Structure formats: C-alpha cells, structure tokens
Amino acid sequence: MRWLFRILPLALVLALGLAVVGSRSLPDRRTLERSTVIEAPVDAVFDRLARIRKWSGWYLPPGEGQFEGPELGAGGTLVVAAPEDGAQRRLRLVSTSSVPPMEVVYTFPDVDQLPYEIEGRFELEPADGGTKVRSSQSLRSRAAEDDWMARTGERWFLSIMADRFVGSILDRELQNLKAAAEGRPVPAAPGPARAPQ
Numbered sequence: 001m002r003w004l005f006r007i008l009p010l011a012l013v014l015a016l017g018l019a020v021v022g023s024r025s026l027p028d029r030r031t032l033e034r035s036t037v038i039e040a041p042v043d044a045v046f047d048r049l050a051r052i053r054k055w056s057g058w059y060l061p062p063g064e065g066q067f068e069g070p071e072l073g074a075g076g077t078l079v080v081a082a083p084e085d086g087a088q089r090r091l092r093l094v095s096t097s098s099v100p101p102m103e104v105v106y107t108f109p110d111v112d113q114l115p116y117e118i119e120g121r122f123e124l125e126p127a128d129g130g131t132k133v134r135s136s137q138s139l140r141s142r143a144a145e146d147d148w149m150a151r152t153g154e155r156w157f158l159s160i161m162a163d164r165f166v167g168s169i170l171d172r173e174l175q176n177l178k179a180a181a182e183g184r185p186v187p188a189a190p191g192p193a194r195a196p197q
C-alpha cells in the first residue's frame with residue numbers, strides 16, 4: 001500500500017503537466033449556438049431585442065437592472081449587479097440591423113472583470129408565420145501565454161465544458177424570449193447571462 005502513496009504525488013504532477021502542455025494545442029476561442037422558432041412576427045421579435053429596455057421581463061426580471069444610452073439600437077446598455085460579488089456588469093448593444101437578415105449584436109464591455117471576451121448575436125429570419133431565432137456567443141480567452149495556470153483553465157473550459165454551461169444559458173434565454181414574445185409567462189426565473197468564472 002505504501003507504493004500508492006509514493007506514486008500518487010508523481011501521478012498528480014504528471015497529470016498537471018500534461019494538462020498544461022495539452023492546453024497549448026487547444027483553441028483560445030469558441031462559438032456556441034442555439035436556435036428556436038418563436039410564434040411571433042419577425043418585426044416584433046426584432047423590436048424586443050433592438051430596444052435594450054425591452055430586455056426586461058425575459059433577460060432579467062421586470063424592475064431589475066438599469067438602462068443607459070439610447071432606447072433603440074447600438075449603445076443601449078443594460079447594467080446589472082452581479083449577485084455573487086455586487087459588482088456591476090454591463091451588456092451593450094453594439095449593432096442592430098433591421099434589414100434582412102435581421103440581427104442584434106451585443107458585448108460585455110467590462111472585459112476586465114471577465115476571463116473571456118464575449119460577443120453575442122441574435123439572427124432572425126421568417127419561419128412559417130413566425131420567427132427563427134439563432135442565438136450565439138463567441139468566447140475568446142484573455143489569458144496571456146505566460147500565465148500558464150489561467151490559460152490552462154480557460155482553454156480546457158472552452159474545449160470540454162463551455163457547451164454545457166454557456167449553452168444552457170443560451171437555451172434558457174431563448175426560452176424566456178420565446179415565452180415573452182408569444183405573450184406567455186416566462187418559464188424560468190430570468191436572469192442575466194453570466195460569463196464563466
């Protein structure tokens with residue numbers, strides 16, 4: 001049994017070394033996508049996305065968050081206090097296009113608080129009297145090459161866990177948007193997207 005205690009530290013060091021070396025070959029960015037069909041006209045869904053104040057009720061509960069900037073289009077900003085640390089996080093619309101294919105692009109400008117640069121996008125197109133909505137988020141690791149611990153964690157997360165965690169956020173947001181646009185109660189307590197920690 002003593003051999004186990006002798007070999008265990010060596011095995012742990014070897015596993016850590018392999019994880020660090022292996023992370024160098026992993027991509028530092030990833031795009032995740034989900035889609036749904038909403039039983040509402042394209043113009044109505046676009047209006048709900050392109051007007052930042054209309055994110056209230058599906059992206060976050062009514063009455064929560066603050067809004068800055070223009071009512072419609074680029075520059076509209078949602079400000080939310082993160083429940084875990086009270087820090088304010090911003091989601092800013094960076095572009096909107098009502099010309100088909102319609103799209104709304106957003107980012108989280110407080111990048112210093114996040115391990116990833118995040119750009120989100122909603123693309124809308126007509127679908128059998130309703131609207132097909134594709135929601136995607138592109139994540140790019142911010143860790144420097146010489147910060148091997150951060151780089152290792154961020155890249156392994158992107159490779160093996162991002163689809164599960166970030167994908168579940170995209171799924172929830174689409175279901176909340178769908179319910180709100182169709183005039184039904186939002187199925188789950190809406191909450192702002194949280195970037196991976």
